[in-house]
Amino acid sequence: MEVKSNSCIDMSGGEEDDQMNMIMIDDIRRGPWTVEEDFALINYIAHHGEGRWNSLARCAGLKRTGKSCRLRWLNYLRPDVRRGNITLEEQLLILELHSRWGNRWSKIAQHLPGRTDNEIKNYWRTRVQKHAKQLKCDVNSKQFKDTMRYLWMPRLVERIQAASTNTGDSSSLTTSTTTTTNHDDVDMDNSGTRKLVMPKTFSGTYGNTQINPPDTTEENSRTTAVSPVSGLTDCYYPMNQTQNQDSFQNINKIGDGFDGSLTSPSGYFNQTMDFEAIVEQNNQCSGVIDFSDNLWNVDDFLFFQQHFDRM
DNA sequence: AATCGCTCCAACCGCCACCCA
DNA sequence: ATGGGTGGCGGTTGGAGCGAT
Known part of the structure; x- marks a missing residue:
């Protein structure tokens, strides 16, 4: 009209x-x-x-x-815009969908209720590309993509599962910088950035990981951080309940390959991990990984350390 | 206290596809 | 067929905020 x-x-x-x-x-x-x-x-x-x-x-x-x-x-x-930290599930979904569709931010955003293409794009550029930079890899390089597939994504799955099992509370899955005590293999660079030095060799398997969808109550889904300006919408509109659909439920709606068990279409979570290849790839990059945000943190290091010890 | 450098994100820009007169 | 208007998308940028020096 x-x-x-x-x-x-x-x-x-x-x-x-x-x-x-x-x-x-x-x-x-x-x-x-x-x-x-x-x-x-x-x-x-x-x-x-x-x-x-x-x-x-x-x-x-x-x-x-x-x-x-x-x-x-x-x-x-828009009243159904969901603001605040990107949850682990959302991170996983973004990585997964980006691996399939590339920079199709709008398409990716359709599968993350309440998230905008702009927000996802910003997340990718500020977090993911930062890691590629730190690894001295091109974000589109095979090395970096494999690092995402075989290291970050399985680790995210683990952390989602752990948080879900322990608390049943998805609010614990929101992004946060884990700070724990220092570790022998965790270096601090000049700027105080915590780094993980990759081991020379590493091998292990990552089996079929089953994920229990976390609690999706509004209380748990809302992760705050509403700007002073956008707060206007809160008093003007009732919050749209549909904004709190969980991203996990959406994984099942995406189409081919998703069967509800978080088995990715690209099979990331079912593959036997060739960590030697990954390490080799990381050696081609810098071999040093930044811990400064939630893609890599000290928990991740400890996780990998456990696998190293088994060798 | 001042300055600097970095991160993050809201907003803009340019391009393209679609629609309609 | 075509040209203007519009909406959508991805890339880029400016600046606020914050920590380090």
Whole structure:
């Protein structure tokens, strides 16, 4: 339905609105959104729905492009946007889906309820690519992809399983930097970054790992970190309950290969691990892994250490 | 206290596909 | 067939926040 300019609802009040519409023509606002702008956008969409973003921007009295309004709504103001830390399940899902689809952020986001493509893209760039950089690998290199497949993803599965078994509480699965005591094989670089020096050889198996879906109650799923601006939506809209569908349940909906037991289509979790090959690959990279966030932490090191000891 | 460097993420940009007159 | 408008997507950037020096 075309929204004609003369059918605009006056959101800001008479003459002021006319003035604003005139200014808008050649005075497009950019940069961070104000609370007032957020409120105007939310209010307008609440009454008229979304779509036709250019005319929506005009009619809502916003000095923004339609694109900007659309982005602000979809990535931030939408009531079912789920903010806060990326959970372990979500990390696993992102790694898995990215291995299948590459940088298809929007497609990946469809399988993470409440998460936006922008958020996933940012996660990938800030966390995953950081690790590739630390390994001195190209993020698209076989070495790095195999490291993800054979080390990170199985480890994530383990941690999900452990947390689920121990507590049955998915809130324990949200990202956090594990800090424990130092270890002989954990180096600190000049900047104090905790690092794992990869062993010379390593072999072991990673069998069929069964995962129990964690508790999906809203209390456990909401991981806080709502910005002051987006908090506006909380008081304006009731929170959408569907935002708390668990990512795990979605794994089963993705299609070919997912059978509900978290056996990935690419078979990551069923393969016998050729860790020697991995180590070789890591040697081709730097052989040093950063512990500074939750893809690698001291728990991971201890996990690998257990396997080393068995050799 | 000031400065610097780094991380993270909200927002922008450019391109492309689709729709419709 | 075509050209303008629009929406969607992926890549990139600017700046706030924060810790280190």
